[in-house]
Amino acid sequence: MAPLRCGGMGTRPPLAVLIAGGGVAALEAALALRDLAGDLVSLRILAPNGDFGYRPLSVREPFAHAKAARYSLSELAASAGAELIEGEFAYLEADRRVAITASGDELPYDALLLGLGARTKDAFPHVTTIDAGHMDELLHGLVQDVEDGYARSVAFASPARQGWSLPLYELALMTAARAHDMGVAVELTVVTPEASPLAFFGERASQAVATLLDEAGVGVIAGVDAHVPEAGELLLMPGGRTLNASRIVALPELFGPAVRGLPTGEHGFIPVDGNGRVRGVEDVWAAGDATDCPVKFGGLAAQQADVAAASIAAAAGADVATPSDQPEIHAILLTGREPRYLSARLVGGKGFDGELTKEPTWQPVAKVNARYLTAYLDEATPLAAGPG
Numbered sequence: 001m002a003p004l005r006c007g008g009m010g011t012r013p014p015l016a017v018l019i020a021g022g023g024v025a026a027l028e029a030a031l032a033l034r035d036l037a038g039d040l041v042s043l044r045i046l047a048p049n050g051d052f053g054y055r056p057l058s059v060r061e062p063f064a065h066a067k068a069a070r071y072s073l074s075e076l077a078a079s080a081g082a083e084l085i086e087g088e089f090a091y092l093e094a095d096r097r098v099a100i101t102a103s104g105d106e107l108p109y110d111a112l113l114l115g116l117g118a119r120t121k122d123a124f125p126h127v128t129t130i131d132a133g134h135m136d137e138l139l140h141g142l143v144q145d146v147e148d149g150y151a152r153s154v155a156f157a158s159p160a161r162q163g164w165s166l167p168l169y170e171l172a173l174m175t176a177a178r179a180h181d182m183g184v185a186v187e188l189t190v191v192t193p194e195a196s197p198l199a200f201f202g203e204r205a206s207q208a209v210a211t212l213l214d215e216a217g218v219g220v221i222a223g224v225d226a227h228v229p230e231a232g233e234l235l236l237m238p239g240g241r242t243l244n245a246s247r248i249v250a251l252p253e254l255f256g257p258a259v260r261g262l263p264t265g266e267h268g269f270i271p272v273d274g275n276g277r278v279r280g281v282e283d284v285w286a287a288g289d290a291t292d293c294p295v296k297f298g299g300l301a302a303q304q305a306d307v308a309a310a311s312i313a314a315a316a317g318a319d320v321a322t323p324s325d326q327p328e329i330h331a332i333l334l335t336g337r338e339p340r341y342l343s344a345r346l347v348g349g350k351g352f353d354g355e356l357t358k359e360p361t362w363q364p365v366a367k368v369n370a371r372y373l374t375a376y377l378d379e380a381t382p383l384a385a386g387p388g
């Protein structure tokens with residue numbers, strides 16, 4: 001959408017927007033802002049990483065797929081007309097409208113958008129906790145042990161506070177497909193606090209996921225709080241039932257960045273309103289996993305970024321339409337066979353009208369559904385695969 005200028009043409013300096021982060025939310029916001037606000041904004045991206053890794057495809061790495069693609073941040077920044085500053089955001093002096101970096105530099109802003117992602121912490125001892133940066137190293141041996149018949153049972157466990165649940169189901173389904181292909185019997189179980197598998201996509205979609213798991217031979221124990229008192233043993237509460245497994249793969253627990261100088265919500269997440277504005281402080285927005293939205297998902301992070309970008313663009317004087325406050329979430333569920341496609345409307349952190357289909361119901365189809373970032377990545381050339 002072409003930006004429309006308001007008021008004294010050419011006399012108003014561009015709104016200085018600082019975006020902290022180099023992930024889905026930050027990059028989507030940068031691309032969206034350039035499109036929505038044109039030269040009404042100047043953009044700077046502060047990120048510690050020089051590249052952007054396409055995390056969702058890392059789940060395939062232990063199954064002899066190539067490493068997930070990485071893209072140059074400087075190229076993306078250039079295409080958004082943004083200056084890339086390599087560094088780490090440390091804290092905020094909101095009354096002076098200054099962000100302070102870890103190395104002590106002061107970065108002034110008119111509008112600050114935080115896309116800092118979530119912090120991860122191992123939720124259980126004695127388990128393999130997934131880390132998208134090291135998926136192959138972490139899980140290749142386990143897949144091999146399943147193939148060779150050494151690992152007779154694998155549990156895929158989520159901590160009590162739900163985080164990135166999709167990859168846990170994908171790993172279970174892909175392990176099941178691999179075991180089937182190798183003619184190996186293995187007991188696979190997903191253990192989750194959700195009432196049913198991928199419950200945030202709504203009841204109908206969740207039922208369909210449950211059927212898919214059942215057909216693949218993956219058991220589900222839902223609605224439980226898991227503990228790991230010793231290696232190979234899960235204690236499930238309430239009830240105190242024990243589940244033994246040769247190996248346990250787990251999701252990490254997620255925390256917010258607990259930014260000094262900002263109000264902090266539960267577990268360090270940043271409280272935001274419907275426009276992505278950080279509650280209780282002026283000229284600061286946040287989007288993605290760092291916020292207090294209960295669902296942590298790339299496609300949602302991107303939509304939050306689009307909403308925040310529209311709000312900042314409006315503050316810069318652009319005439320922008322207000323994005324819907326009922327985001328639609330879409331996911332590709334990798335299964336080790338044909339993928340499945342999940343869609344739902346998200347209202348108040350809950351999915352409605354969800355469905356699981358054999359063909360995608362949205363376009364363009366991408367693992368992380370992001371209006372601007374998907375289009376950019378479709379055209380971009382990934383960086384050459386490095387050693388690590």
Ligand SMILES: Cc1cc2nc3c(=O)[nH]c(=O)nc-3n(C[C@H](O)[C@H](O)[C@H](O)COP(=O)(O)OP(=O)(O)OC[C@H]3O[C@@H](n4cnc5c(N)ncnc54)[C@H](O)[C@@H]3O)c2cc1C
Pocket residue numbers: 020021022023024025026046047048049055056057058059087088089090115116117118130132164166167287288289290296297298299300301331332367368369
């Ligand atoms: C294995 C796996 C599979 C997944 N699969 C899917 C999927 O299929 N579909 C989907 O939609 N989602 C998926 N997700 C979830 C998705 O990756 C996240 O929800 C999404 O990346 C969140 O985007 P974000 O920008 O909020 O955070 P991130 O993408 O985590 O980005 C945060 C950024 O902030 C930077 N940063 C951190 N601290 C600072 C600081 N102090 N200063 C400056 N920058 C900082 C980080 O370096 C990073 O660049 C998956 C997640 C995992 C782990």
